[in-house]
Amino acid sequence: MQSTFSLVILSCICVTLADNKASLPPYITACDIDDKNLATCVREQIIASLPKFTKGIPELKVPAIDPINLDDIKIDGNGLTLTFTEAIMEGLSDSVLTDLKERFVLKFKSNFTLKAKYEVDGRILILPIQGKGDAFVYAKGVEVEISSKFDHTKKNNADHLKLVMPTYKYDVERTTFDLRNLFNGNKQLADTTLQFANQNWKQLMDDLAPPAIKQIVVTGVKAINKFFGAIPINKLVIGYKQRL
Numbered sequence: 676m677q678s679t680f681s682l683v684i685l686s687c688i689c690v691t692l693a694d695n696k697a698s699l700p701p702y703i704t705a706c707d708i709d710d711k712n713l714a715t716c717v718r719e720q721i722i723a724s725l726p727k728f729t730k731g732i733p734e735l736k737v738p739a740i741d742p743i744n745l746d747d748i749k750i751d752g753n754g755l756t757l758t759f760t761e762a763i764m765e766g767l768s769d770s771v772l773t774d775l776k777e778r779f780v781l782k783f784k785s786n787f788t789l790k791a792k793y794e795v796d797g798r799i800l801i802l803p804i805q806g807k808g809d810a811f812v813y814a815k816g817v818e819v820e821i822s823s824k825f826d827h828t829k830k831n832n833a834d835h836l837k838l839v840m841p842t843y844k845y846d847v848e849r850t851t852f853d854l855r856n857l858f859n860g861n862k863q864l865a866d867t868t869l870q871f872a873n874q875n876w877k878q879l880m881d882d883l884a885p886p887a888i889k890q891i892v893v894t895g896v897k898a899i900n901k902f903f904g905a906i907p908i909n910k911l912v913i914g915y916k917q918r919l
């Protein structure tokens with residue numbers, strides 16, 4: 676009898692422990708759906724947790740999204756071939772949330788720094804450009820607006836939120852390129868060309884921004900979904916009952 680009793684207590688503790696594994700990190704507070712709608716609930720949680728969230732939540736296996744390792748970016752067109760490899764993008768942690776609406780619209784503004792290896796050959800407008808080396812790209816005032824629907828998935832008999840079919844748009848205030856070792860280190864040629872490239876930064880960004888921003892959005896949404904996948908809705912949203 677005694678041992679059965681201990682066993683029951685023990686299994687209760689185990690269940691509690693297992694359950695606690697999926698509990699919210701301390702900087703996120705569950706919200707009460709009786710007071711507000713789901714989008715508002717989730718908005719407040721994101722605002723509160725964004726700076727920490729971007730650094731990852733190891734206990735929930737949510738990966739860090741600042742910095743982001745980007746896949747290789749290759750621009751090939753308009754007489755210019757430019758590749759960035761081993762690219763690392765920093766800046767999401769310092770994002771300012773500028774808007775977050777009903778449905779799920781997340782709008783934020785960041786200053787991004789991209790470090791990569793580059794290789795370039797061709798022309799920017801009329802000016803020849805050629806070289807290979809380290810690249811630093813500073814993108815200022817990058818405003819990204821992600822819209823998404825909420826969907827539900829079931830995992831281990833619990834309901835989880837999921838962002839599906841995200842769409843996005845963006846705007847960039849200003850970009851500065853620092854491509855080291857242009858023209859094999861010919862400084863005069865390099866300085867002139869870089870200056871020209873920076874005066875015409877929009878031209879370059881028209882090609883460079885779409886693949887880079889797409890990767891940021893995809894990586895960010897994946898991290899958010901990883902988080903939603905780790906925490907059942909009823910832990911995130913008190914009083915959550917039926918499908919939306």
Ligand SMILES: *[C@@H]1O[C@H](CO)[C@@H](O)[C@H](O)[C@H]1NC(C)=O
Pocket residue numbers: 769770771784785786815816
């Ligand atoms: C980006 O940098 C500018 C200054 O260069 C600063 O005024 C602005 O607040 C920064 N924005 C963010 C989102 O950190």
